[in-house]
Each structure stands twice: as C-alpha cells, then as structure tokens.
Amino acid sequence: MDEQAKLSRRSVLRGAALLAGGTLAAAVIQVKPAYAQKAAQAAVKYQESPSNGQKCSDCTYFQAPSSCGVVDGKISPNGWCALYNKKS
Ligand code: SF4
Incomplete structure (x- = not known):
C-alpha cells in the first residue's frame, strides 16, 4: 500500500469515527435526564x-x-x- 492510500484510508476511518461519535452524542442529548x-x-x-x-x-x-x-x-x-x- 502506498503512502497516499494509507493516508486516505486513515482519513476515511477518522471521518467514520467522528460521525459515530456525533451520532452517539446526538442520541445522548435526546435522552431525558x-x-x-x-x-x-x-x-x-x-x-x-x-x-x-x-x-x-x-x-x-x-x-x-x-x-x-x-x-x-x-x-x-x-x-x-x-x-x-x-x-x-
Ligand atoms: S406537597 Fe408539594 S411536592 Fe407534594 S404533591 Fe403537593 S405540590 Fe407536589
């Protein structure tokens, strides 16, 4: 795997992690305390x-x-x- 492909894969994974975190945060905010x-x-x-x-x-x-x-x-x-x- 060349360096650019590794960077691109890393960027996709980071984006997915941020999206998952954002979705989780939105779910938590909607829960009534x-x-x-x-x-x-x-x-x-x-x-x-x-x-x-x-x-x-x-x-x-x-x-x-x-x-x-x-x-x-x-x-x-x-x-x-x-x-x-x-x-x-
Ligand atoms: S005593 Fe006060 S807390 Fe209890 S039901 Fe009445 S208003 Fe509500």
Missing part, C-alpha cells in the same frame, strides 16, 4: 388532604390549578405528599 421525570403519587405518599396543616397550595412545587413540578398526575391544592417544601 432522570431528574426530569416526576415521581409517582404512591411513591411519595400523595394524599388528597392536608397533613399537619401542610398542603400543596403552600408548597414550592405546586403549579396552579392542579399540577406539581415534581409529582406526576392531577394534584389537589389541598393535597400533600412527602416531598412537601413550604414556599418561602
């Missing part, structure tokens, strides 16, 4: 009523009218779960 997923209500002991005066409408994570930033599903303003964090 674990922290972006909300917790299941049962996993955080969600209930439809307040607990010791604590309720969703007073929690940092509550999103009116009936959502939560960290717990999945419909959330009552009068509900409560183990992730409760009082609004400051």
Whole structure:
C-alpha cells in the first residue's frame, strides 16, 4: 500500500469515527435526564388532604390549578405528599 492510500484510508476511518461519535452524542442529548421525570403519587405518599396543616397550595412545587413540578398526575391544592417544601 502506498503512502497516499494509507493516508486516505486513515482519513476515511477518522471521518467514520467522528460521525459515530456525533451520532452517539446526538442520541445522548435526546435522552431525558432522570431528574426530569416526576415521581409517582404512591411513591411519595400523595394524599388528597392536608397533613399537619401542610398542603400543596403552600408548597414550592405546586403549579396552579392542579399540577406539581415534581409529582406526576392531577394534584389537589389541598393535597400533600412527602416531598412537601413550604414556599418561602
Ligand atoms: S406537597 Fe407534594 S404533591 Fe403537593 S405540590 Fe408539594 S411536592 Fe407536589
């Protein structure tokens, strides 16, 4: 194999490696990070009523009218779960 053919083969291999790396990076970027997923209500002991005066409408994570930033599903303003964090 002459020197030019070796260089050309090396260039093709390098290009293929870069392409594979770029494809892998694009695939990784599209994966949702674990922290972006909300917790299941049962996993955080969600209930439809307040607990010791604590309720969703007073929690940092509550999103009116009936959502939560960290717990999945419909959330009552009068509900409560183990992730409760009082609004400051
Ligand atoms: S108490 Fe739990 S379910 Fe309610 S808003 Fe806060 S984190 Fe969400």
